[in-house]
Amino acid sequence: MAIQLGDIAPDFTQDSTEGSISFHEFLGDGWGVLFSHPKDFTPVCTTELGAVARLKGEFAKRNCKVIGLSVDPLDDHKAWAGDIEETQGVALNFPLLADSDRSVATLYGMIHPNADDTLTVRSVFVIGPDKRIKLMLTYPASTGRDFDELLRVLDSLQLTANHKVATPVNWRHGDDCIIVPALSDAEADELFPKGYRKVKPYLRVTPQPNL
Ligand code: BEZ
Numbered sequence: 001m002a003i004q005l006g007d008i009a010p011d012f013t014q015d016s017t018e019g020s021i022s023f024h025e026f027l028g029d030g031w032g033v034l035f036s037h038p039k040d041f042t043p044v045c046t047t048e049l050g051a052v053a054r055l056k057g058e059f060a061k062r063n064c065k066v067i068g069l070s071v072d073p074l075d076d077h078k079a080w081a082g083d084i085e086e087t088q089g090v091a092l093n094f095p096l097l098a099d100s101d102r103s104v105a106t107l108y109g110m111i112h113p114n115a116d117d118t119l120t121v122r123s124v125f126v127i128g129p130d131k132r133i134k135l136m137l138t139y140p141a142s143t144g145r146d147f148d149e150l151l152r153v154l155d156s157l158q159l160t161a162n163h164k165v166a167t168p169v170n171w172r173h174g175d176d177c178i179i180v181p182a183l184s185d186a187e188a189d190e191l192f193p194k195g196y197r198k199v200k201p202y203l204r205v206t207p208q209p210n211l
Pocket of ligand 1: 038039042043044045046141142
């Protein structure tokens with residue numbers, strides 16, 4: 001059955017550019033992003049991996065490890081890393097799984113045969129400290145992802161994991177939040193000392209609670 005939000009992220013052991021990786025052990029107690037790209041030595045993938053390498057510090061600030069995957073062999077990953085550094089101005093600084101037996105791609109449903117029956121699509125899985133899947137994205141090979149959006153989503157996931165708020169459209173760190181509808185006004189009065197604006201009974205807006 002396809003992986004769904006809230007499922008435990010399937011564990012696996014696979015070779016990578018940083019040696020053999022056992023996924024749950026690699027994640028430890030923190031957050032994780034597992035993402036696939038279709039193929040080494042391709043242009044969009046080259047730019048994506050450079051972008052993720054540049055953002056590694058931002059992921060680390062959020063206690064989040066990143067790990068990439070394609071179904072290419074390890075030797076290709078290692079050779080391609082040189083091209084990434086040369087063309088993107090940053091060295092590969094996170095592990096890339098060499099999933100040439102497709103075991104991880106199959107486990108995570110990263111091959112969509114009606115799009116391409118051999119290569120992985122651009123899948124993203126965000127995994128929480130409880131090892132559960134918090135978010136999934138799927139992009140086609142022709143469209144590079146926006147990894148700044150992934151940081152924005154992580155900010156929302158980490159905030160909403162700890163406070164009884166949701167984040168509205170286009171929310172960014174520092175913006176007002178929405179009090180979850182399950183809370184009564186009396187509970188909201190107690191939990192949100194900065195107060196809130198009641199636009200509708202179900203739409204109560206409050207400053208970001210952890211700032
Ligand atoms: C790319 O990364 O540029 C790419 C990879 C596979 C198919 C199409 C584009």
